[in-house]
Amino acid sequence: MxxxxxxxxxxxxxxxxxxxxxxxxxxxxxxxxxxxxxxxxxxxxxxxxxxxxxNRYISVTWIILPLIGLLERHGLQQRAQSLVRTLRGASLGRLLVAYLAFRQITSALGMKDIGGHAQTVRPLVAPMAEAAAAQTHGDLSAEQREQIRAMAAATDNVGLFFGEDIFFAIASILLIQGVFESAGHALTPLQLSLWAVPSALCAFAIHGSRLLRFDRRLGRGGTGGGQ
Known part of the structure; x- marks a missing residue:
């Protein structure tokens, strides 16, 4: 040797x-x-x-990210903002609540990579949320824009985290099953995923109310801090 x-x-x-x-x-x-x-x-x-x-599928990520950057350079965010301005009744709270529902449902179906900070929040969701807030509340300060972007990112996190455990083939469910099995409790992945549904519903209700309250605070001239 x-x-x-x-x-x-x-x-x-x-x-x-x-x-x-x-x-x-x-x-x-x-x-x-x-x-x-x-x-x-x-x-x-x-x-x-x-x-x-x-391992060629791993390389797809490195192709998508430059593509998103190229689209942003050619006005993707501006197009997203223009689309929101054409929608009647669009508001920051409603938009982010809708995205929260979309993120949770798709994650629960196993499509957890359909969203994300780099490929969805930064180029689409955050600009659309800013446009909706500006359309409803007028000009936004730099601090308010940062708060909106943070809320958009947090919405993606909450939707993914509490939605993916409903999909019984996800790694976290299999890990939980292994821990319970080692402790002498035989549970199937389906049983565990069903118990994730109440948590997902509570997360949707809690974070959805935070988003709507944040929208109202912007209307009163606040920054939504402390949410």
Whole structure:
């Protein structure tokens, strides 16, 4: 057994310490490790290609994020705000309550990645919430805009956290099942997910009331602090 392949780890540490391109460091380290282990160059490249192909869906995230940034640069947020201004009766509270319901329902169906801070809240939900608040309450201060963005992000968190446990195939449900089973309580994932429904309903009622109260405080000139 030779220890030469471990030099790949040293290369990774040195490359990161020198702040070199991470992708270049990892690829070069992988190639060096394979060659030092006695593999042929084509075998090393084939192993890298197979690993990339087996995990190709992970790379989708790095494609979506630049796409969202490009859309924002070309006016995605402004388009979202314009859409809200065309809706009659649209208000900050109603909009965020509707998004809370959407986030909880889709998460309960297992579609927990359909929303999120980077892909939904920042480019769509927060600008739409700001436009709805400005349409109802007039010009907003910088502090009020920050409060609205924080509430939009919190709404996504609450909807996801209390909605995903209703989906019985989620990792958290399986973890809870394992803990109960180790304690001698045999429960199925479906039983656990059903008990998550009351918590989700309470979370919707509590956070929904916070959103509506926050909207009213903006109308009275407050910032919604302390909610």
């Amino acid at each position: 030779t220890l030469w392949p471990l030099l790949g780890i040293v290369m990774v540490i040195a490359g990161f310490a020198l702040r070199l391109n991470p992708l270049l460091v990892v690829v070069c380290s992988a190639l060096a490790t394979g060659l030092l282990a006695g593999l042929e160059p084509l075998a090393v490249v084939a192993a890298l290609g197979k690993a990339f192909n087996d």
